[in-house]
Amino acid sequence: MSPLAGSTDHARRTLPIAAGSVVRAHVGVLLREHRRALAVVLAWHLVAAVAGLAGPWVIGQVVGLVTTGRAAVTDVDVLVVLLGAAVLAETGATWVARRGSFVLSEQVFARLREDFVGSAVRLPLSTVERAGTGDLLARTTNDVDAISYVIRFGVPTVVVSVTTVGVTVVAAVLVSPLAALPLLLTPLVWFLPTRRYLRLAGPGYLWEHATYARLNGVAAETVEGAATVDALGLRATRGERFADAVRESHDAERYTTGLRLRWFPWLEVGFFAPIAGALLWGGYLSWHGVVPVASATAVVLYVQRLLDPLGELVGLLDEIQFAATSMSRILGVGEVPPDRVATGAEPADDHLVAEGVRYAYRPGHDVLHGVSLDLRPGERLAVVGPSGAGKSTLGRLVAGVDGPRTGRITVGGVPLVDLELDTLRGQVALVTQEHHVFVGTLADNLRLPRPDAGPGQLESALAAVDALDWAQRLPEGLETVVGSGGHELTEAQAQQVALARLVLADPHTLVLDEATSLLDPRAARHLERSLAAVLTGRTVVAIAHRLHTAHDADRVAVVDDGRVRELGSHDELIAADGDYAALWRSWRDEG
Numbered sequence: 001m002s003p004l005a006g007s008t009d010h011a012r013r014t015l016p017i018a019a020g021s022v023v024r025a026h027v028g029v030l031l032r033e034h035r036r037a038l039a040v041v042l043a044w045h046l047v048a049a050v051a052g053l054a055g056p057w058v059i060g061q062v063v064g065l066v067t068t069g070r071a072a073v074t075d076v077d078v079l080v081v082l083l084g085a086a087v088l089a090e091t092g093a094t095w096v097a098r099r100g101s102f103v104l105s106e107q108v109f110a111r112l113r114e115d116f117v118g119s120a121v122r123l124p125l126s127t128v129e130r131a132g133t134g135d136l137l138a139r140t141t142n143d144v145d146a147i148s149y150v151i152r153f154g155v156p157t158v159v160v161s162v163t164t165v166g167v168t169v170v171a172a173v174l175v176s177p178l179a180a181l182p183l184l185l186t187p188l189v190w191f192l193p194t195r196r197y198l199r200l201a202g203p204g205y206l207w208e209h210a211t212y213a214r215l216n217g218v219a220a221e222t223v224e225g226a227a228t229v230d231a232l233g234l235r236a237t238r239g240e241r242f243a244d245a246v247r248e249s250h251d252a253e254r255y256t257t258g259l260r261l262r263w264f265p266w267l268e269v270g271f272f273a274p275i276a277g278a279l280l281w282g283g284y285l286s287w288h289g290v291v292p293v294a295s296a297t298a299v300v301l302y303v304q305r306l307l308d309p310l311g312e313l314v315g316l317l318d319e320i321q322f323a324a325t326s327m328s329r330i331l332g333v334g335e336v337p338p339d340r341v342a343t344g345a346e347p348a349d350d351h352l353v354a355e356g357v358r359y360a361y362r363p364g365h366d367v368l369h370g371v372s373l374d375l376r377p378g379e380r381l382a383v384v385g386p387s388g389a390g391k392s393t394l395g396r397l398v399a400g401v402d403g404p405r406t407g408r409i410t411v412g413g414v415p416l417v418d419l420e421l422d423t424l425r426g427q428v429a430l431v432t433q434e435h436h437v438f439v440g441t442l443a444d445n446l447r448l449p450r451p452d453a454g455p456g457q458l459e460s461a462l463a464a465v466d467a468l469d470w471a472q473r474l475p476e477g478l479e480t481v482v483g484s485g486g487h488e489l490t491e492a493q494a495q496q497v498a499l500a501r502l503v504l505a506d507p508h509t510l511v512l513d514e515a516t517s518l519l520d521p522r523a524a525r526h527l528e529r530s531l532a533a534v535l536t537g538r539t540v541v542a543i544a545h546r547l548h549t550a551h552d553a554d555r556v557a558v559v560d561d562g563r564v565r566e567l568g569s570h571d572e573l574i575a576a577d578g579d580y581a582a583l584w585r586s587w588r589d590e591g
């Protein structure tokens with residue numbers, strides 16, 4: 001398999017990658033947005049470059065005077081003073097220009113980063129889950145770093161170098177077009193190898209980036225699941241996977257390094273050929289009296305002055321190529337289509353209805369085959385069924401985490417996917433065991449669903465879940481910094497914070513997935529009381545994996561193979577003597 005075929009296959013499995021034209025258009029927009037600052041910076045660099053040209057010209061004049069034997073001390077003095085003034089002007093203008101470039105770069109980078117963070121947090125959850133964390137992590141770290149380097153150091157250098165090269169070439173040609181002819185050697189030598197390199201380097205770097213994403217994914221997954229890896233003795237398998245990811249990364253880096261190794265020698269030739277040429281050609285011309293010695297000297301010095309800026313430009317070409325692929329990966333994040341578009345419609349009431357819902361994780365493989373459910377406000381509905389029947393999937397759809405492929409799930413007549421996320425979370429929430437405590441004060445953590453909640457509301461939410469006591473006893477009460485590096489909350493406390501957040505969000509419907517819910521047998525007894533307090537007065541859809549919870553519900557839905565097979569109260573289903581009755585009897589007999 002060719003390395004590049006691997007890259008496209010990988011790219012398809014992960015987040016999108018923006019096309020080159022999109023990257024160019026975006027760079028264009030960024031440049032246009034900052035065009036005024038860019039013009040000022042360019043003007044200062046121009047001043048610095050022009051001031052820098054005085055040196056070779058003055059030296060050329062001195063050489064000319066000396067070789068013709070017409071050198072008067074005063075003439076040389078004037079030239080030296082001129083040289084000093086030029087150096088001072090060049091230094092001052094360079095300082096102002098570089099400072100301006102850095103400020104501009106920081107502004108451009110800040111804008112880019114804000115856009116990226118905006119796109120990343122808007123990503124549909126299902127997309128993040130499908131792509132895995134590795135890819136997003138790689139884009140947030142490696143790719144942002146690559147771009148940051150180019151914007152912070154590359155762009156200022158490119159501006160300086162391009163101005164210096166442009167002005168120096170013009171000066172050399174003005175001094176003597178004939179003596180400046182060897183300058184053509186550089187583009188002649190560079191053209192073909194550079195074109196080939198740029199053609200292959202783009203896909204090569206994309207591949208390299210994709211391998212970093214894979215490496216990050218494997219590493220993150222292994223670290224996150226370290227306990228499982230240890231418990232199931234998966235060290236060898238994980239090690240093998242890691243080695244495989246490292247091997248692919250190594251192959252990709254070898255490939256791109258090979259491209260550079262074949263390109264660099266031509267660059268070197270392109271650097272030194274015009275200097276040697278200008279020296280020989282200039283010597284020949286002045287020897288035969290075609291061009292004055294002063295001009296030939298100045299041209300050689302100008303050509304030699306090109307060495308540094310050209311070297312920097314070429315070095316950056318590689319970094320820019322690398323950053324351009326990073327940019328297409330970063331802009332790609334913004335190309336993920338939203339999984340919901342808010343129409344601004346407001347639900348008329350709290351009535352949740354699913355009609356003919358189908359859903360597929362993979363195209364062509366529906367796991368729900370036309371599910372309809374009419375939730376009675378305030379009821380407790382238990383969803384039961386064998387493993388893999390589609391219960392959790394249905395739960396995610398009813399909570400609006402994912403949108404149905406066909407059919408609709410509405411609240412108060414409005415499809416869940418037509419609601420703003422903030423509005424949706426005030427209607428229905430999925431209760432999972434994920435109770436991440438963010439770094440910040442306890443109050444900040446509680447305010448996540450309701451940023452405007454006052455201290456009184458925070459306290460009553462804590463009181464509702466029986467957590468006010470311990471919260472007030474924290475060193476600084478609700479203003480205590482919690483989360484990683486702050487005050488350590490116990491598992492049960494963290495779960496209560498999650499419950500208090502639910503109280504603040506105040507959704508009328510809760511979807512409780514027992515497999516992942518707070519009803520953890522290890523959780524303390526009072527946690528169940530906290531949960532019960534949150535459930536009171538709300539519509540609850542409980543994905544029940546234990547039949548006794550189903551028994552307590554107002555109605556039970558039996559889901560099998562992605563369809564609702566039976567629906568009714570416990571007593572009705574027992575009387576109907578169907579699947580549920582059979583399940584119940586076998587469970588009771590076992591019990």
Ligand SMILES: Nc1ncnc2c1ncn2[C@@H]1O[C@H](COP(=O)(O)OP(=O)(O)OP(=O)(O)O)[C@@H](O)[C@H]1O
Nearest residue numbers: 361362367385386387388389390391392393394515
């Ligand atoms: N993220 C996913 N990607 C692909 N397929 C999935 C994904 N999650 C679930 N499935 C598949 O969808 C089907 C329904 O799964 P779901 O988890 O909804 O069933 P369930 O009834 O909740 O099972 P359990 O009781 O074991 O949790 C299964 O065939 C499962 O393999």
